Amino acid sequence: MSNITLIAIFTFGLESVVKRELQALGFKNLKVSNGKIEFEATVQDIPVANLWLRSADRVLLKLGEFRAVTFDELFEQTKSLPWEAWITADGKFTVTGKSIKSTLGSVRACQSIVKKAVVERLKSAYHTDWFAETGPEFTVQVALRNDVAQLTLDTSGSGLHRRGYRRQAGEAPLKETLAAALVQLSFWNRERLLIDPMCGSGTILIEAALLARNIAPGLNREFASEGWPAVGEKTWKAARRAARKAVDSTGELQLFGYDISEEMIVAAKANAKAAGVGSDIVFEQKDIRDLWIDRQYGIVITNAPYGIKLADFKEMNQIYITVNKMFRKKKGWSVYFLTADKKFPDYFKRSRPSRVRKLYNGAIEVNYYQYFGERPK
Numbered sequence: 001m002s003n004i005t006l007i008a009i010f011t012f013g014l015e016s017v018v019k020r021e022l023q024a025l026g027f028k029n030l031k032v033s034n035g036k037i038e039f040e041a042t043v044q045d046i047p048v049a050n051l052w053l054r055s056a057d058r059v060l061l062k063l064g065e066f067r068a069v070t071f072d073e074l075f076e077q078t079k080s081l082p083w084e085a086w087i088t089a090d091g092k093f094t095v096t097g098k099s100i101k102s103t104l105g106s107v108r109a110c111q112s113i114v115k116k117a118v119v120e121r122l123k124s125a126y127h128t129d130w131f132a133e134t135g136p137e138f139t140v141q142v143a144l145r146n147d148v149a150q151l152t153l154d155t156s157g158s159g160l161h162r163r164g165y166r167r168q169a170g171e172a173p174l175k176e177t178l179a180a181a182l183v184q185l186s187f188w189n190r191e192r193l194l195i196d197p198m199c200g201s202g203t204i205l206i207e208a209a210l211l212a213r214n215i216a217p218g219l220n221r222e223f224a225s226e227g228w229p230a231v232g233e234k235t236w237k238a239a240r241r242a243a244r245k246a247v248d249s250t251g252e253l254q255l256f257g258y259d260i261s262e263e264m265i266v267a268a269k270a271n272a273k274a275a276g277v278g279s280d281i282v283f284e285q286k287d288i289r290d291l292w293i294d295r296q297y298g299i300v301i302t303n304a305p306y307g308i309k310l311a312d313f314k315e316m317n318q319i320y321i322t323v324n325k326m327f328r329k330k331k332g333w334s335v336y337f338l339t340a341d342k343k344f345p346d347y348f349k350r351s352r353p354s355r356v357r358k359l360y361n362g363a364i365e366v367n368y369y370q371y372f373g374e375r376p377k
């Protein structure tokens with residue numbers, strides 16, 4: 001029986017991916033909007049969503065939502081919410097905030113009003129004036145949009161992209177959550193050959209391997225709500241146990257990563273090992289210009305150096321020319337190319353992109369150019 005509302009938040013553009021992930025986890029009644037999906041859940045689902053969501057940034061627990069145009073309204077309605085059901089008497093809590101197109105535009109003032117209201121509520125619930133704040137940590141968020149305040153508790157802690165496996169990253173690493181989305185937006189499946197010819201720290205291939213092995217991406221990290229008595233250690237343990245049981249180590253995967261930098265290849269291997277998929281991916285130091293593709297069918301997913309951050313534009317052009325030479329006549333290959341450079345389609349002359357999706361890698365706007373290949377016979 002569902003009795004709580006959770007909110008998965010994520011990068012704009014990933015609505016359909018996160019929706020599919022939630023549906024696959026069995027969640028129903030999804031309310032999708034830009035960058036977030038609200039869904040009905042139970043307390044037991046808090047660990048499940050945190051452990052399993054691959055493309056979401058975090059999971060929030062919704063405490064309330066109401067219209068507020070004065071500080072009094074914000075205070076009173078925040079105070080009326082059952083904070084004591086989650087925040088313990090010894091809990092340590094901080095308040096974060098944001099305000100978009102709202103009368104209450106000062107985020108700092110809203111945060112301080114919310115903090116006061118929650119403290120007042122806890123004082124009367126716990127019959128005390130003094131809080132030790134030595135216990136579990138809670139982050140309350142007040143988010144105002146169009147004069148509607150949404151009050152949530154962050155169940156994740158650090159962002160879900162922090163899987164715990166990336167010990168070493170390159171200069172322009174891809175967020176793990178975005179890498180997982182790129183793989184899920186492609187037609188790759190565990191039976192198919194996948195290469196990333198500019199793999200950097202290996203994120204795309206590692207996320208593909210986690211997906212293929214049905215490894216919950218959050219299995220090797222901790223979450224804020226693990227310390228919450230209202231969720232309970234038992235619930236977390238059970239979800240982790242189920243996730244460990246779900247791992248599918250059968251069959252061989254065909255995942256190959258290359259990079260011009262030896263250092264990145266060393267990092268990618270270490271990261272894959274830390275993620276538990278070290279033996280599923282072959283990494284090799286190679287310039288994309290020396291890569292020889294002799295297979296009729298396959299999939300390339302890669303994110304190119306952007307120019308803003310890495311290689312100069314001349315070098316990028318060289319890479320585009322190489323990609324064009326390599327795959328122009330290989331109709332059995334699907335090519336998925338993430339870049340901030342809108343000129344890429346002018347270089348890749350096989351066809352116009354089958355699809356283009358605008359995404360964000362951190363603050364950088366990027367395009368995901370998708371060229372679908374013929375299916376293997």
Ligand SMILES: C[S@@+](CC[C@H](N)C(=O)[O-])C[C@H]1O[C@@H](n2cnc3c(N)ncnc32)[C@H](O)[C@@H]1O
Nearest residue numbers: 173174198199200201203259260287288304305
């Ligand atoms: C944007 S980064 C890729 C980041 C990667 N997706 C990750 O998660 O770490 C681009 C990578 O392209 C590599 N690169 C640049 N020129 C190359 C070339 N000619 N051949 C192969 N790799 C190259 C760089 O070393 C860099 O690691």
